[in-house]
Amino acid sequence: MTTKRDYYEILGVSRNADNSELKSKYRKLALKYHPDRNPGDKEAEESFKEAAEAYDVLSDPKKRQIYDQFGHQGLQGQGFSGAGGFDDIFSSFGDIFEDFFGFGGQRGSQSRVRRGADLRYDMTLEFLDAAFGTETEISIEKTEICSRCKGNGCEPGTHPETCRHCHGSGQYSQSQGFFTVRTTCPYCRGKGKSIGSPCTTCRGGGQVGVKKKVAVKIPAGVDSGSRLRLSGEGESSPNGGPNGDLYVFISVKPHKNFKRNETNIICLVEISFIQAILGDTITIPTLNGERELEIPKGTQYGDTIVLKGEGIPSLRNGTRGDQIVQVEIQMPAAINKKQEKLLREFSDLESNKLKNKLKNLLKNY
Numbered sequence: 001m002t003t004k005r006d007y008y009e010i011l012g013v014s015r016n017a018d019n020s021e022l023k024s025k026y027r028k029l030a031l032k033y034h035p036d037r038n039p040g041d042k043e044a045e046e047s048f049k050e051a052a053e054a055y056d057v058l059s060d061p062k063k064r065q066i067y068d069q070f071g072h073q074g075l076q077g078q079g080f081s082g083a084g085g086f087d088d089i090f091s092s093f094g095d096i097f098e099d100f101f102g103f104g105g106q107r108g109s110q111s112r113v114r115r116g117a118d119l120r121y122d123m124t125l126e127f128l129d130a131a132f133g134t135e136t137e138i139s140i141e142k143t144e145i146c147s148r149c150k151g152n153g154c155e156p157g158t159h160p161e162t163c164r165h166c167h168g169s170g171q172y173s174q175s176q177g178f179f180t181v182r183t184t185c186p187y188c189r190g191k192g193k194s195i196g197s198p199c200t201t202c203r204g205g206g207q208v209g210v211k212k213k214v215a216v217k218i219p220a221g222v223d224s225g226s227r228l229r230l231s232g233e234g235e236s237s238p239n240g241g242p243n244g245d246l247y248v249f250i251s252v253k254p255h256k257n258f259k260r261n262e263t264n265i266i267c268l269v270e271i272s273f274i275q276a277i278l279g280d281t282i283t284i285p286t287l288n289g290e291r292e293l294e295i296p297k298g299t300q301y302g303d304t305i306v307l308k309g310e311g312i313p314s315l316r317n318g319t320r321g322d323q324i325v326q327v328e329i330q331m332p333a334a335i336n337k338k339q340e341k342l343l344r345e346f347s348d349l350e351s352n353k354l355k356n357k358l359k360n361l362l363k364n365y
Helices: 007-011 019-033 042-058 061-077 086-092 094-101 127-132 273-278 337-363
Strands: 119-125 134-145 171-176 179-184 207-218 227-230 246-252 258-261 264-272 280-286 289-295 304-307 323-330
Touching: 007 019, 007 042, 019 042, 042 061, 119 127, 119 134, 127 246, 207 227, 207 246, 264 273, 264 280, 273 280, 273 323, 289 304
Parallel strands: 119 246, 264 323
Antiparallel strands: 134 207, 171 179, 227 246, 258 264, 280 289, 304 323
16 A cells, blocks of 8 residues: 655644645646656656645645644545546646646636726826815726626627637646646637627627726825725626726926925025024915914024824824924025124124123132
């Protein structure tokens, strides 16, 4: 009696391997030992079947649980007798072989309902529209189910016929050596049906290209790199599946007055050195329009004034950030004689103040 090898050892995985790792390892072994690559090699044939049997058990949660508890004997007690011949293997794991070789098992592609393709639209927004949100309408080109034939590709009053080449299976069988290779039927392209009288609108495709206007609601707080998903606004499915989605990628134009830092905005204001010394009330821009701002006496270059709640709403909870006003003091490039005289008098006063401070310090020593 031949002793069976451990299934985990066959696939080269640990006992806690997940399905993704199992599938990856099995693919490599299937590629290595596939009969097409090893014609007439009995050892490769056995290794191919052995790997298929191991994957069949370990990829099935119930079989794997029995195997982990009771081993090969436990599986035999449940009526499991191995993976069978090549036809059984290709039928069970057709999707894996299609990845490598372009053919599968009995699960014909005509039975696979495919979702429509997703679409992308790039949208550029003004800064304030991104900050507070807006509603707009965009125009896209996409495919939709043909309204004349309702998607079956036939002229009204006619119907698809079973493909006489694949007999409705959607697959074309060819004998290669001791086993049969199944490929997608080239005559019906895997649909299993042929169209005798194609629809004059879609020419038998079942879909037509259309231009469509789509309403888009932009939430407050989006930024460059934000992505909006419009469910079902993508391409239609070619065989009755759900539509794809439309993804709108956002790009925001820069603003002349503001720079964004998450939900905060930074605003640079210029004041004169006189305003910085004496203080003043100035007008500044905000997201909600102009407003007056008090400049405190003795303001220094680079000082900031924070306006709470004057920033951009958060996408998560709608709470607005702050507006941070950065002060930049502008020095005059030229002054007249009277200004120069006044500044020299001011300088003398400051100099005398400093001298008096030094004298007071020296007295204390």
